[in-house]
Amino acid sequence: MNDTTIPDTSAPPAGTVVRGDSTDSIHWARTAARTFTDRLRPAPAPDLADTLVLVVSELATNALRHGGGRFTLRLFAGPGTVTATVSDPSPAPPRGRAPDLDGATGGFGWHMVRRLTQALTVTPGPGSGKTVCAQFAR
Template identity: 40%
Template sequence: MTGGLRHYEMSYDRPADLAEVRAFVRASAGHLGLPERRADLLTLAVSELATNTLQHTAGGGRVRLRAEPGRLLCDVIDRGPMRLLGREMPAAQEVRGRGLAIVESICDEVGIESEDGSTRVCLTFLLEVEP
């Protein structure tokens, strides 16, 4: 946690860091008020993105979580190219390509920005969801 804000951040740069990234996201999401089941979904989404970072870019990445009124925001930042949203889930026989489709299907919102050689994927989870 940094400063007086409810803001958590960590960096990762090797495959061995992925377990720590997942534990960090899960714990931080809980501290920020995300219910357990939704924190599990956020952890899955970040794991998919962090794995993509390590497989397709150089230099690793960062994960940053913060709470705003009614929602939790999670940024996954790396030096990779801009990603396209709106992907279809690949056919069952395809070996790869499900990561972003999974992320989009389990998050309340997903946004992507690219600036100064960095790409930021912003995941939004509402803190209170109607049953």
């Protein structure tokens, strides 16, 4: 089952939530992130929008692959920040691993997320899972 919430384009982007449990939901998370930044006023720099979409894609993918097979993405904007949180049911914290340069099995995502965010935290919850919070300066 894919429980995806698409942002309402008629309302201001105070907050957006996307829930996913399939690889299709990664697409919806990216679309929601792009729509969210497109509707922010003042508009963020194009590189911030692109970076947010990339980080959301990586965090959603990691939640599906390593975090229990489902995620909840929340997007928020404040006067000086844009924040994306991704929650999943696994209590295990993300960990970097050596990128696979030959076998195409990954290992780049967590390293990339850490370099692209201004602030990155991992906290317990909800429930027995965890939430990864990525914050960007506007």
